[in-house]
Amino acid sequence: MSIVLNKKEFHQEPYEFYKEIRPHDAFAKVKLVSGIQDSWVAFTYEAAEAVLKDERFVKNPRAVFPDVSEHELMPITHSMLFADPPDHRRLRSLVQRGFTPKMIQRLQGRIEEIAKIQVEQMKGKETVDLIADYAFPIPIIVICELLGVPPEDRLDFQRWSNSMVEINDDPSFYEQVEAHMKEFQLYIEQLLAEKRIHPQDDLLSELIRAEEDGDKLSVQELYGAIMLMIVAGHETTVNLIANGMLALFTHPEQLKKLKESPSLIDGAIEEILRFNGPVEFSTDRYAKESFTFMGKQLQKGDHVLVSLASADHDPAVFSEPDKLVITREKSPHLAFGKGIHYCLGAPLARLEGKIAIQTLLNTFPEIQINTALANLEWRQSFVIRGLKEPAGEIELMFEKHVPSLKAQVF
Numbered sequence: 001m002s003i004v005l006n007k008k009e010f011h012q013e014p015y016e017f018y019k020e021i022r023p024h025d026a027f028a029k030v031k032l033v034s035g036i037q038d039s040w041v042a043f044t045y046e047a048a049e050a051v052l053k054d055e056r057f058v059k060n061p062r063a064v065f066p067d068v069s070e071h072e073l074m075p076i077t078h079s080m081l082f083a084d085p086p087d088h089r090r091l092r093s094l095v096q097r098g099f100t101p102k103m104i105q106r107l108q109g110r111i112e113e114i115a116k117i118q119v120e121q122m123k124g125k126e127t128v129d130l131i132a133d134y135a136f137p138i139p140i141i142v143i144c145e146l147l148g149v150p151p152e153d154r155l156d157f158q159r160w161s162n163s164m165v166e167i168n169d170d171p172s173f174y175e176q177v178e179a180h181m182k183e184f185q186l187y188i189e190q191l192l193a194e195k196r197i198h199p200q201d202d203l204l205s206e207l208i209r210a211e212e213d214g215d216k217l218s219v220q221e222l223y224g225a226i227m228l229m230i231v232a233g234h235e236t237t238v239n240l241i242a243n244g245m246l247a248l249f250t251h252p253e254q255l256k257k258l259k260e261s262p263s264l265i266d267g268a269i270e271e272i273l274r275f276n277g278p279v280e281f282s283t284d285r286y287a288k289e290s291f292t293f294m295g296k297q298l299q300k301g302d303h304v305l306v307s308l309a310s311a312d313h314d315p316a317v318f319s320e321p322d323k324l325v326i327t328r329e330k331s332p333h334l335a336f337g338k339g340i341h342y343c344l345g346a347p348l349a350r351l352e353g354k355i356a357i358q359t360l361l362n363t364f365p366e367i368q369i370n371t372a373l374a375n376l377e378w379r380q381s382f383v384i385r386g387l388k389e390p391a392g393e394i395e396l397m398f399e400k401h402v403p404s405l406k407a408q409v410f
Ligand code: HEM
Pocket: 080, 081, 082, 092, 143, 228, 229, 230, 232, 233, 236, 237, 240, 277, 278, 279, 282, 283, 284, 308, 334, 335, 336, 337, 338, 340, 341, 342, 343, 344, 345, 346, 348, 349, 350
């Protein structure tokens, strides 16, 4: 198929494209970015689930491209997300302890506190930028505290994380990504040097201890783990909150229902994840060998992605998939993936999303969107589904006039 997906029009209306392609091609070869080799993409729920559970699709590029140089790979490819068993199990178990539902429940009070501080700062303002003023700071402060990295550096993290998940046809973009990766690595180097001398009661110090123990974690894997946690913590829950509020604003009857019955919040979060989840595509997978899958012949090394967003709008599984229905009975959505790479941060993301949206609606029950929907621009990324916002340098906000998710608070 010669469709180049990475066009602004695609990111503005991906669900229309999915609706057309799904009935004809459950699993299709698509050009994601011009100039880059075609990729296989799973579009139906059945194909998506099958890819995520099939061990013939591997995550570690070194497993299929033994000659690839380390220089060509990002340091994050040493993390669990790009590892296969048995390394995957070892890497995941080192971090897992900090993310069990019980551990996350303990963070509830602190997340509520952070959300309250943010709404206090919004009081008295007529208009707020929901992403910059609210959706972004909450998950970022939480993940920084959990890891033990300074939340004040969050704009740098945001810049570096954006570089890893966005994609652009412009050749200078890759130079910028490389420069950002160098800055990110240097930052981690300094952070680690400091933590090794002054360890604390945080995840980073625990990972350093595992690395210093010798056989549990290599230094490259330590870098990979830190980068993964920072990127996962910066790029996902912010969009759960923002996409969620947007979905509620565009379905006023559902918003009304939620305000009248706050106990519907858990179902609302699941439905928001399904309806317009923050992770549109899975991360990279490769065919470990040549084989036939869903009637298509794959060659060893073929690049494979799963459109989680398309799978979660498949009418074969979800009735009226293009409607937000916060009272859906059952939602086996794939927003957090499936199989061994199922999102480690899911309990944290759910709790943060729930507290953030509840606190906002409780404090500003009359909140309304005051940006025309046509003005909203979606980010050009194959991983993240999120609105563009005046990221990074605040002083550029007014110069750039980037449309953002603005809301009227009362
Ligand atoms: C609403 C927010 C989030 C969504 C929708 C989400 C979604 C996902 C998805 C789809 C995957 C699997 C990717 C694949 O198989 O290719 C994943 C993996 C992962 N996520 Fe999340 N995520 C969210 C928040 C978080 C947070 C807050 C963290 C914690 C810092 C986190 C940490 C991870 C990690 C460590 C993995 C890799 C797991 C593994 O490889 O075993 N995520 N996430």
